[in-house]
Amino acid sequence: MAKFVPQAEMPLSDQVRVRREKLENLRAEGFDPFVQTRFEVTSDSAAIKANFEAMEGQTVRLAGRIMSKRGMGKVSFCDLQDSTGRIQLYVRFDEMEESSFQRFKKNDIGDIVGVVGDVFKTERGEISVRVHEATLLSKSLLPLPEKFHGLTDKEIRFRQRYVDLMVNPEVKQNFVIRSKFIKHLRNYLDNMGYIEVETPVLNTIAGGAAARPFVTHHNTLDIDMYMRIATELPLKRLIVGGMDRVYEVGRIFRNEGMDPKHNPEFTSVELYQAYADFHDMMDIAEGIYTSFAKEVMGTYELEWMGEKIDLTPGWPRLTMVEAVKKYVGIDFGAITDDAEAVAAAKAKGVELADAAEKTWGNALYACFDQKVEEHLIQPTFITMYPVEVSPLTKRSPEDPRLTERFEFFINRSEMGNAYSELNDPIDQRERFQKQVEQRERGDDETEMLDEDFLTALEYGMPPTGGMGMGIDRAVMLFTGADTIREVILFPTMKPLD
Numbered sequence: 001m002a003k004f005v006p007q008a009e010m011p012l013s014d015q016v017r018v019r020r021e022k023l024e025n026l027r028a029e030g031f032d033p034f035v036q037t038r039f040e041v042t043s044d045s046a047a048i049k050a051n052f053e054a055m056e057g058q059t060v061r062l063a064g065r066i067m068s069k070r071g072m073g074k075v076s077f078c079d080l081q082d083s084t085g086r087i088q089l090y091v092r093f094d095e096m097e098e099s100s101f102q103r104f105k106k107n108d109i110g111d112i113v114g115v116v117g118d119v120f121k122t123e124r125g126e127i128s129v130r131v132h133e134a135t136l137l138s139k140s141l142l143p144l145p146e147k148f149h150g151l152t153d154k155e156i157r158f159r160q161r162y163v164d165l166m167v168n169p170e171v172k173q174n175f176v177i178r179s180k181f182i183k184h185l186r187n188y189l190d191n192m193g194y195i196e197v198e199t200p201v202l203n204t205i206a207g208g209a210a211a212r213p214f215v216t217h218h219n220t221l222d223i224d225m226y227m228r229i230a231t232e233l234p235l236k237r238l239i240v241g242g243m244d245r246v247y248e249v250g251r252i253f254r255n256e257g258m259d260p261k262h263n264p265e266f267t268s269v270e271l272y273q274a275y276a277d278f279h280d281m282m283d284i285a286e287g288i289y290t291s292f293a294k295e296v297m298g299t300y301e302l303e304w305m306g307e308k309i310d311l312t313p314g315w316p317r318l319t320m321v322e323a324v325k326k327y328v329g330i331d332f333g334a335i336t337d338d339a340e341a342v343a344a345a346k347a348k349g350v351e352l353a354d355a356a357e358k359t360w361g362n363a364l365y366a367c368f369d370q371k372v373e374e375h376l377i378q379p380t381f382i383t384m385y386p387v388e389v390s391p392l393t394k395r396s397p398e399d400p401r402l403t404e405r406f407e408f409f410i411n412r413s414e415m416g417n418a419y420s421e422l423n424d425p426i427d428q429r430e431r432f433q434k435q436v437e438q439r440e441r442g443d444d445e446t447e448m449l450d451e452d453f454l455t456a457l458e459y460g461m462p463p464t465g466g467m468g469m470g471i472d473r474a475v476m477l478f479t480g481a482d483t484i485r486e487v488i489l490f491p492t493m494k495p496l497d
Contacts, residue, residue, distance in 0.1 A: 015143045019108055023139050031103065033136040039063050039114035046084035048119055052127050055119045062087070062129060063114040063137065065166065066107055067144075076105060080115070080129075081169065088128040089115060096132050103136070110140030110166075158485050159493050174487050177296075178475045182249060184292045185269060185471075192284075194245040194271060199234035201227060201251070207450045208232030208392070211254040214264075227253035231270045232392065232466065233453045236421060239272050239464050240456045247271035249471070260483040261413060264492050267471040272421070276465035278404045281418035282381055285408055285467060286315050289379070289474070297478060304477050307377050307411050315408070317381040320368050327372045332364045361386025361401055376409035391431040391447050393419040394463075410477060418467035425457035 012020070026032060043060040064082035071077045074093040079086050093101045107113060116133040144167055145156070157164040157171075164171055186196065204223065206213035208230030218225050231248045238246050249269045256262060273280060293300050293311045300311040318326070325331045328348055335341045341363040342352065350366045352358060365386050376382075384396060385405040393403035404420035422428050432454070435447040475487040485491040 016141060019139070019141050019143075022106055022108070023141070026103070026136070026139070031136070033111075033139045036135065036137045039135060039137055041114070044082050044084040045080065045087035048087060048129070049085070049127050052119065052121070056121070058119050059116065059132075060119055060129060061114065061116050064112065065140075066109055066111050066113060067166075069107075069109060078107075080113070081166075085169070088122070088126055089117070089131050090120075090122065090128045091131045091134070095130060096134065100134060104131075104134045107136060108140060108143070110142070110144045111136060112138040112140070154485070155493075158491050159496075161489055171486075174475070174479045174481060175489060177479050178471070178487055180296050181292055181475055181478060182471060184296060185288055186249065188284075188288050188291065189245075189247050189271060192245065194247050194273075195243060197235070197238065197243070197246050197248055198250070199228075199231050199248055201253075203228055205448045205450050207448055207453065209254075210389075210445045210447065212256055212445050214253050214255045229254050230468065231268075232468070233450055235270055235272050236461065236464065236466070237453065237456045239274050239421075240459055240461045244274035244462075245272070258492065260485075261473065261476075263472070263484050263488055266484070266488070268468050269471060270466065270468040272464055272466040274462040274464050277420040277463065278383070278406055278418050278465055281465045281467040282317065282406060282408075285381075285416050285418065285469065286313060286379075288469075292478070302477065302480070304411050304480055305482050309411060309477065310378060315379040315381060317383060317406075319384040320364060320382055320386070320402075321384065323372050323382055324364060324367045327375050328367050330367060332360065332367075335360065338363075357388065359386075359388060361388040365389050373409060373414075374412055377411055379408060379410050381406045381408045387431070390419065391435055392422050392428070394422045394424075395427070413473055413476075415473050415477075416467060416469035418465065421461070421464040421466045423457060423461040423464065425454055428457055429454055 041061055041063050048055055064080045066078050067081045068079040076091040078089040080089050091104055114135045114137050115131045117129040117131040120130050122128050202225045204225055206226035206229050211229040213226040213229050215224050215226060235246055247269055251265055252268050253265050290311050290313045302309045321333045330344045338359045341360040342358045345363040345367050350370050352362060352366050383406040384402045387403050390403040390405045393405045396402040396404055407414050407417045432449040436449050438446045472484050472487055481487050
């Protein structure tokens, strides 16, 4: 890889030098573009095109970026790009002041201009604006990359999202859908009587998930603090306090690897409802996805990473034991001995982590994790997880080895995680202690013991259903994106230097 050189230290290219000379000449003439403070805009490119018959002949005020220039001499054509799309500008020497026309001709691709003109249609039938006045609002000192073919290098696109949005305006649609999904999610929960709350990003204990945290330091208190890896424990404290339906949409930080489905910081929603269980959470998860598909996307059928996905309501629900029996061929329901379960898993080529206890539950989960997820293409709920991998979940009354938990999967991707929340403080302490023992054996992604949370539980928490869903993966599905970086405006990138 070429050595990174800061922009300020790079020699100026001929194009950049010419643009800076134009800026200096403008300033010498008393037309500094960077002193402009505002420009009144009365319309946009999309509105003009959608309402041409009504707007033909009307005077409009537009502002945007010049994306192309054509023509010579006394007539110029430009494509102006605003926040809604592009429209052609028709600039003619006898339609505006000569000095203004000459200055306009010197504008470069990338410059931001404000124009006043009339809506009309050219002889070739293209809806355009005949410009009478033009103001340079900001000078682009760097040329746009690959101006005729768009920017395709993903590394540059993700590092310089501002350029990506300029030259690939269709990228904006991903983030429009993202905004609509979050709005729809909030409306769905608000209409169910939930209250949106905010909880701390910095904590003295990293809890609520099995993940490695980012560590920072608070200078005044002289203590290390952790950026949150989940919002679960603070939200459940609110359930204890009597706020029966709460949710938070917020940023989560996990000091883990990066791949097409993972970014160190991501957005999730966590919600908790008193007097509910994980079955209620399944209904909410399916309801959010299917209603968004129908009401906003207009279809239940989507394509994502080469697979046709059908979100039609009525998603299948399988226990983990049923799923492993179906796809791996081991009936853990007929196995009661830890050693037998481990041997059965190993016989299928399943590996158990060295730090994990060799138990029935860990063997079951390893089989699912390594052999089943790859088969879950259509939306599917997997329920009843082993207690070993569910330290915050209520045990099943029918089988104490299992918990009332589900995750739902679409196209081999885990999209959400939910529990009938554990509200027994004695059981919770025992499970925390086992997590501490695993941490002492070297597993730094296990839960920390949170004494204050245990104190909250000792005051009494009602039966509660809780769920966490990743916003980014949902948006990946609805936009068809093959990497999480396509749906995060500024994804984490390795420094160039």
